[in-house]
Amino acid sequence: MNPIKKFLRERKERISAQAADSGFKKRSLEWTRESMEKQYVYNFEWMGRPIIQYPQDVIALQELIWQVKPDLIIETGIAHGGSIIFSASMLELIGNDGIVVGIDIDIRDHNRKEIESHPMFKRIELIEGSSISEETVAQVDKFTEGRETVLVILDSMHTHEHVLAELTHYAPYVSKHSYVVVLDTFVEDLPRGFFQDRPWDVGNNPKTAVYEYLQDHPEFELDASFENKLMITVAPSGYLKRVS
16 A cells, blocks of 8 residues: 555544544543643743644644635734734745734734734734624725635634624635634533633533534534544634535
């Protein structure tokens, strides 16, 4: 057998086996819970900016962006800017004319300064405002003109209502065979009251919004391949592939 095909077949079999391993899944969720208690997710940077993501999820997003090769990434939630700089750097590696539109309701001055002085800012457009306001959506709409392949990453307010509104506004921009990635769906899988200082909780979070959105949008399907290979991720049931 061709060694490349053999490698890919073995990998596929291995991922399928671990996805069916309930004990592995249980231990992975236990690790996720403890890591969140320790704020482990705040430990990492991308090209000098805090990224506030699991390294595992960064690898998955790298694979996805390289696979899809978008020329527009719409990303809600900016924080320190590491995630949009990561997305911009991937577009730089792909080598097309792609840009990242980053949206946040509050882009703090010190973060804006660092983002705007970063080498990857040449591929970034910043929009300050609520991601679900008509004004913000209208601004984003202008950036979609002439773009062939659009990918969306949602990582702002994690309540059911907010994420469902973001899906309603931004998922229609996603190109066929591309994705909308909804982060922090794992809130549904953690104990009730885990995020005591946040408005989201079990029953009110990105995953519940995803499930409701999919009920009326057959053009999207859940792609479990990413969570199955990662096992540790903030986005179980969070990769929605546009199939029609």
